[in-house]
Amino acid sequence: VTPMEPETPVDHVWNDELDLEPTFIDDVWLEGLTRFPAALTFPISRPDGGWRQEDWPSTAQEIELQVTGFAGYGASSVVFDVTGPKGEKLVIKTARREWSFRSYIRELPPSLSRDKCQEPDRLHRKLERLIGDPMLDQIVGTYSDLYRSIVYNLHDWPAFDQIKWDSQEATQVMSFGVRAPGTISKLGRLASYPGIRPETVAWAKQTVDLLEGIKIDPVFRPEILLENPLYIWGGAILEKYFPDDTTNVSSRVRSRLTAQPDELETFVAQALALARLLNQFQSPGAESFREFCEATCDGL
Amino acid sequence: VVKFYGNKLTANVCIAVCSSTNAVSISSARMMNAFRSHVRQQSRLLALARRGAKEQFCLNSESRQFIRNRLAVLQPPTLHSPAVAHFFRISWVCESLRLHVEQTFAARFRMKQWDAFISHASEDKDVVVDLAEALRGAGLKIWLDQQELRLGDSLREKIDEGLADSRFGIVVLSPSFLAKQWPKRELNGLMAVEESGRKVILPVWHKIDRETLLAYSPILADRLASDTGRGIPSVAADIIQVIIDPRSGSPAVESPSLARRFIEFLNSAPETDAIRKFLSAQAAIGERAVDGTLSHCAAQLGQTILDLCFLRIEGTTGTHKWLIVQLDSPSQHPFPNRSEAAASIRQKVADLEALRRWVSTNIQTARETIDQFNPSFLGFVVAGRRSMLAPGDVDVLRRYNEELFGITLRTYDWLVEAAVSLS
Numbered sequence: 001v002t003p004m005e006p007e008t009p010v011d012h013v014w015n016d017e018l019d020l021e022p023t024f025i026d027d028v029w030l031e032g033l034t035r036f037p038a039a040l041t042f043p044i045s046r047p048d049g050g051w052r053q054e055d056w057p058s059t060a061q062e063i064e065l066q067v068t069g070f071a072g073y074g075a076s077s078v079v080f081d082v083t084g085p086k087g088e089k090l091v092i093k094t095a096r097r098e099w100s101f102r103s104y105i106r107e108l109p110p111s112l113s114r115d116k117c118q119e120p121d122r123l124h125r126k127l128e129r130l131i132g133d134p135m136l137d138q139i140v141g142t143y144s145d146l147y148r149s150i151v152y153n154l155h156d157w158p159a160f161d162q163i164k165w166d167s168q169e170a171t172q173v174m175s176f177g178v179r180a181p182g183t184i185s186k187l188g189r190l191a192s193y194p195g196i197r198p199e200t201v202a203w204a205k206q207t208v209d210l211l212e213g214i215k216i217d218p219v220f221r222p223e224i225l226l227e228n229p230l231y232i233w234g235g236a237i238l239e240k241y242f243p244d245d246t247t248n249v250s251s252r253v254r255s256r257l258t259a260q261p262d263e264l265e266t267f268v269a270q271a272l273a274l275a276r277l278l279n280q281f282q283s284p285g286a287e288s289f290r291e292f293c294e295a296t297c298d299g300l
Numbered sequence: 301v302v303k304f305y306g307n308k309l310t311a312n313v314c315i316a317v318c319s320s321t322n323a324v325s326i327s328s329a330r331m332m333n334a335f336r337s338h339v340r341q342q343s344r345l346l347a348l349a350r351r352g353a354k355e356q357f358c359l360n361s362e363s364r365q366f367i368r369n370r371l372a373v374l375q376p377p378t379l380h381s382p383a384v385a386h387f388f389r390i391s392w393v394c395e396s397l398r399l400h401v402e403q404t405f406a407a408r409f410r411m412k413q414w415d416a417f418i419s420h421a422s423e424d425k426d427v428v429v430d431l432a433e434a435l436r437g438a439g440l441k442i443w444l445d446q447q448e449l450r451l452g453d454s455l456r457e458k459i460d461e462g463l464a465d466s467r468f469g470i471v472v473l474s475p476s477f478l479a480k481q482w483p484k485r486e487l488n489g490l491m492a493v494e495e496s497g498r499k500v501i502l503p504v505w506h507k508i509d510r511e512t513l514l515a516y517s518p519i520l521a522d523r524l525a526s527d528t529g530r531g532i533p534s535v536a537a538d539i540i541q542v543i544i545d546p547r548s549g550s551p552a553v554e555s556p557s558l559a560r561r562f563i564e565f566l567n568s569a570p571e572t573d574a575i576r577k578f579l580s581a582q583a584a585i586g587e588r589a590v591d592g593t594l595s596h597c598a599a600q601l602g603q604t605i606l607d608l609c610f611l612r613i614e615g616t617t618g619t620h621k622w623l624i625v626q627l628d629s630p631s632q633h634p635f636p637n638r639s640e641a642a643a644s645i646r647q648k649v650a651d652l653e654a655l656r657r658w659v660s661t662n663i664q665t666a667r668e669t670i671d672q673f674n675p676s677f678l679g680f681v682v683a684g685r686r687s688m689l690a691p692g693d694v695d696v697l698r699r700y701n702e703e704l705f706g707i708t709l710r711t712y713d714w715l716v717e718a719a720v721s722l723s
Contacts (some may be wrong), residue, residue, distance in 0.1 A: 024676040028708050075616035106702055134660035135675060185660060192664040193670055
């Protein structure tokens with residue numbers, strides 16, 4: 001994709017809104033997250049902030065910690081009280097965005113817990129309930145970042161109808177991306193965010209109208225993206241669930257896809273377009289998402 | 301002329317002022333006996349006045365009228381001779397009596413601060429802390445600090461110290477308690493302690509039986525007591541029953557705390573509309589529970605009526621976190637068939653899920669009703685009481701909550717605990 005004109009100056013108020021959009025945090029569930037054995041690989045600080053790296057392996061290794069309580073959360077972090085291997089009282093500071101999906105579905109990813117014997121059936125059941133849930137666009141960090149990048153680029157570029165794409169496929173993929181529910185709802189929130197300049201609000205509303213008017217390949221049908229099992233389970237893969245179980249997950253999702261023959265082509269097309277978009281915007285996890293989609297759609 | 305002095309003890313004395321100056325000698329003991337019954341008669345009025353003053357900063361018209369009516373029918377103490385009656389009317393005698401009554405009965409008749417203190421051996425601290433928590437959970441004011449008994453303490457002094465500010469004294473009788481080797485006189489006298497003719501000591505047996513106790517004090521052994529062997533909740537229930545008896549004169553009855561009033565309100569099986577009004581008027585309860593500020597009450601968003609909507613502004617970013625509390629009946633068992641939540645609860649959960657979806661796709665419309673609203677809210681559905689839940693139900697509740705997204709089912713005890721912490 002090639003921008004037609006140099007980037008316009010960034011509208012900081014507008015940009016801040018996208019940055020500060022509230023991440024979902026369920027502190028009620030977090031408060032109940034006590035005494036789970038965590039396996040962590042990053043430097044640890046004492047509660048007073050003093051570093052004691054000399055006590056820990058210099059290379060990244062798993063350190064067994066016992067979470068004893070939820071200490072609180074801030075703009076960018078979620079903090080837990082923990083007990084170290086020698087019974088030390090410590091705190092761990094984790095990225096807030098990582099807790100959005102897991103606190104929404106109330107499930108720890110296997111990467112965080114030493115309890116590998118989690119209940120996959122329960123997790124699959126919860127993911128089934130996520131079908132059609134518009135929160136998915138916000139709680140999966142990678143999806144949220146993707147839509148944020150699309151909106152950001154739409155703002156920096158000239159009017160959408162002046163953009164030229166480098167291939168027919170890119171045109172289709174980007175048309176799907178800008179019409180995805182996540183992009184539209186981000187623009188909707190931008191248009192109603194307090195303190196935003198009137199011209200930015202007008203831009204957001206105008207862009208929504210413009211996007212709704214563009215032609216899109218009927219196979220994509222972005223309005224049913226949230227019904228797409230590949231999108232739902234792909235979100236879980238991006239959030240580091242099922243690290244060692246992708247074959248089973250693929251087979252499970254495949255059976256869901258084949259149960260909906262009318263939407264099958266659309267679901268597959270959406271997933272491949274999404275994989276392309278994630279790759280285009282260099283999203284972390286893009287490769288694992290692509291592999292999951294390819295493994296699931298293989299032979300369909 | 302009758303004067304009522306609000307919450308002071310002087311309210312107990314009706315001062316009859318008369319112009320007569322005839323002086324007749326009278327035994328002060330006889331005079332005081334007459335006044336003692338008079339003072340008792342009016343102690344209820346004193347409590348009413350206190351309650352009125354506490355809740356509304358002045359007596360409302362209903363309370364004032366009630367007090368006027370009661371005062372109208374109250375007769376001055378009946379004295380034996382016309383001369384004495386005449387003497388009673390003399391103002392200076394009345395005034396001196398007022399002072400005398402104030403000094404003599406002030407400590408005894410003034411409103412106690414605590415419903416009960418718990419006197420216990422320091423070795424029994426664990427069980428006593430649990431008992432105190434159970435009693436506080438019922439909205440009672442329990443004094444625990446400095447009531448640990450150690451070797452060398454005087455039992456009677458400790459009891460008197462506790463009773464100075466508490467209506468009842470709960471004494472935990474255990475092997476550790478008896479090992480303090482209290483003088484037999486103090487042990488036997490313990491149960492005889494009373495105040496204005498009312499028993500004040502509530503014995504609790506802990507890891508002790510009647511035969512063991514008999515060896516120390518037959519009087520103690522014969523007194524009805526609650527036994528921790530039946531479980532702390534059972535002991536607490538026995539004690540609560542005594543303390544909240546309308547005739548007990550305890551602060552929980554005469555001047556109930558917010559928590560106590562909330563519990564009594566819930567016990568009256570109110571409609572959810574009434575609960576919403578109560579919690580709206582007493583916003584601090586919900587605010588303490590959710591750690592937010594009450595923002596909207598009965599607001600409509602989409603098809604959903606939000607019973608109570610709280611706002612928490614995150615300090616570091618200034619972003620808005622919304623917390624919605626939906627009320628179901630306190631008499632509704634959350635899991636009537638032991639596996640599935642009650643239909644009304646499932647409906648409220650479904651309403652909140654639908655609301656989240658509606659707000660996600662209609663954010664501008666939502667923000668026209670509630671400024672800066674967003675779909676990342678946390679929802680709470682409140683139903684039933686913890687006492688309804690069998691041990692297995694607690695697991696069912698935990699599993700049910702584990703399956704919800706951003707919504708938590710709570711019993712009303714969650715709000716009661718918030719009210720207790722405020723009290």
